[in-house]
Amino acid sequence: xxxxxxxxxxxxxxxxxxxxxxxxxxxxxxxxxxxxxxxxxxxxxxxxxxxxxxxxxxxxxxxxxxxxxxxxxxxxxxxxxxxxxxxxxxxxxxxxxxxxxxxxxxxxxxxxxxxxxxxxxxxxxxxxxxxxxxxxxxxxxxxxxxxxxxxxxxxxxxxxxxxxxxxx
Amino acid sequence: xxxxxxxxxxxxxxxxxxxxxxxxxxxxxxxxxxxxxxxxxxxxxxxxxxxxxxxxxxxxxxxxxxxxxxxxxxxxxxxxxxxxxxxxxxxxxxxxxxxxxxxxxxxxxxxxxxxxxxxxxxxxxxxxxxxxxxxxxxxxxxxxxxxxxxxxxxxxxxxxxxxxxxxxxxxxxxxxxxxxxxxxxxxxxxxxxxxxxxxxxxxxxxxxxxxxxxxxxxxxxxxxxxxxxxxxxxxxxxxxxxxxxxxxxxxxxxxxxxxxxxxxxxxxxxxxxxxxxxxxxxxxxxxxxxxxxxxxxxxxxxxxxxxxxxxxxxxxxxxxxxxxxxxxxxxxxxxxxxxxxxxxxxxxxxxxxxx
Numbered sequence: 001x002x003x004x005x006x007x008x009x010x011x012x013x014x015x016x017x018x019x020x021x022x023x024x025x026x027x028x029x030x031x032x033x034x035x036x037x038x039x040x041x042x043x044x045x046x047x048x049x050x051x052x053x054x055x056x057x058x059x060x061x062x063x064x065x066x067x068x069x070x071x072x073x074x075x076x077x078x079x080x081x082x083x084x085x086x087x088x089x090x091x092x093x094x095x096x097x098x099x100x101x102x103x104x105x106x107x108x109x110x111x112x113x114x115x116x117x118x119x120x121x122x123x124x125x126x127x128x129x130x131x132x133x134x135x136x137x138x139x140x141x142x143x144x145x146x147x148x149x150x151x152x153x154x155x156x157x158x159x160x161x162x163x164x165x166x167x168x
Numbered sequence: 169x170x171x172x173x174x175x176x177x178x179x180x181x182x183x184x185x186x187x188x189x190x191x192x193x194x195x196x197x198x199x200x201x202x203x204x205x206x207x208x209x210x211x212x213x214x215x216x217x218x219x220x221x222x223x224x225x226x227x228x229x230x231x232x233x234x235x236x237x238x239x240x241x242x243x244x245x246x247x248x249x250x251x252x253x254x255x256x257x258x259x260x261x262x263x264x265x266x267x268x269x270x271x272x273x274x275x276x277x278x279x280x281x282x283x284x285x286x287x288x289x290x291x292x293x294x295x296x297x298x299x300x301x302x303x304x305x306x307x308x309x310x311x312x313x314x315x316x317x318x319x320x321x322x323x324x325x326x327x328x329x330x331x332x333x334x335x336x337x338x339x340x341x342x343x344x345x346x347x348x349x350x351x352x353x354x355x356x357x358x359x360x361x362x363x364x365x366x367x368x369x370x371x372x373x374x375x376x377x378x379x380x381x382x383x384x385x386x387x388x389x390x391x392x393x394x395x396x397x398x399x400x401x402x403x404x405x406x407x408x409x410x411x412x413x414x415x416x417x418x419x420x421x422x423x424x425x426x427x428x429x430x431x432x433x434x435x436x437x438x439x440x441x442x443x444x445x446x447x448x449x450x451x452x453x454x455x456x457x458x459x460x461x462x463x464x465x466x467x468x469x470x471x472x473x474x475x476x477x478x479x480x481x482x483x484x485x486x487x488x489x490x491x492x493x494x495x496x497x498x499x500x501x502x503x504x505x506x507x508x509x510x511x512x513x514x515x516x517x518x519x520x521x522x523x
Binding site for chain 1: 202206207483486487
């Protein structure tokens with residue numbers, strides 16, 4: 001039925017009120033005493049009692065995030081154990097939260113110009129959008145599936161290169 | 169009075185207190201488990217096998233806490249109030265028949281011929297504990313909670329009384345002016361004629377029986393301050409209601425007496441409407457008077473109570489709570505007239521239709 005058709009709406013309304021009038025006094029009494037709605041609710045909760053609980057027994061069982069989950073950052077290494085990052089600032093530019101701080105230095109290897117001397121991500125500022133991952137031309141940064149991040153001070157939440165550069 | 173009769177009395181006392189004091193604490197665990205199942209959770213499962221020792225852990229925790237008495241509180245009333253709340257639900261068990269017979273001994277502590285009146289008077293004492301607890305705390309939230317709770321308890325007690333009276337209407341012999349209204353007699357009537365839920369064997373009384381059962385059920389929820397009628401507590405508005413200022417054992421006594429009151433109320437519903445310790449098809453065996461028959465009847469009685477308790481919890485975790493004025497409206501404008509009409513129908517029917 002079209003919502004904007006006045007004739008059809010009127011017909012439906014007439015049908016509905018006719019149905020209400022047609023209900024017996026007994027049914028109306030039961031409705032006034034909340035009987036049908038209470039029974040409906042009780043059937044629903046009874047149904048839920050037999051379903052499998054969604055609980056995870058936490059310390060023993062851990063949640064595994066789906067593939068592509070954007071968690072704590074990681075800097076990748078190549079086969080020789082060198083950081084893939086070439087300090088191009090693409091990620092820092094793309095970052096909408098401006099949480100990436102990079103200081104470049106000259107590379108000791110002939111195949112690239114620069115390597116990062118300092119690479120810091122402030123995880124308190126980060127919004128885990130994954131823009132850095134997409135901006136990176138060398139596939140050097142990635143967001144891992146690690147989602148439990150515990151620290152006792154604010155300073156610990158600023159991850160330097162020593163912490164970011166790690167195998168998977 | 170012989171030694172043997174004393175021993176029998178002691179034995180029955182042990183069974184009754186065993187039922188009450190086991191079901192009460194276990195009910196706290198049962199409540200948490202049922203609520204968890206309904207909400208798709210697991211519930212307590214760390215203390216003991218399957219969480220079975222959780223009530224023990226709860227009690228130990230509460231016992232070792234400090235009992236704080238507010239400086240401005242009325243100390244005597246403050247300490248007495250939880251006791252007044254806890255005693256009546258246990259006292260009611262004096263007249264509730266918890267089994268058939270073993271030999272010549274009926275499984276009931278006192279076969280009072282005014283059992284129903286005794287019950288009504290004892291159950292109405294519980295409101296004092298709530299009122300005094302709120303008053304003596306000298307705290308505005310406690311006072312408001314206890315006022316609301318006592319208004320609610322008094323309102324629903326009327327309907328409860330009328331409903332219990334309608335059971336008496338169904339079961340007693342109206343031609344005999346000395347007919348007993350003891351609870352064992354009510355159960356025996358149900359053994360002979362069928363459950364009071366279905367009119368106690370009178371076809372014309374079937375609708376009245378069902379209506380009375382639902383009225384009783386609603387009033388039982390209200391009397392025990394259970395959701396959807398938990399006006400006494402309502403954390404959102406009154407912090408904790410009448411037991412805001414209570415801590416340690418004072419609080420746990422209020423808590424455990426609420427659960428014991430639930431057990432008592434379930435036992436009452438079972439006795440009055442669901443045939444007590446009887447079971448259709450087994451009554452011949454249950455009345456043989458052997459030890460096995462007696463034990464079986466107690467088992468059936470406890471089983472029915474556990475079913476009622478499940479319904480309590482099931483209702484609690486399904487329905488949202490009422491607003492205060494809605495509770496009063498439902499009580500005075502809905503349930504009370506309905507109970508009166510029901511009683512009138514039973515009275516007229518008892519005179520003209522009973523055959």
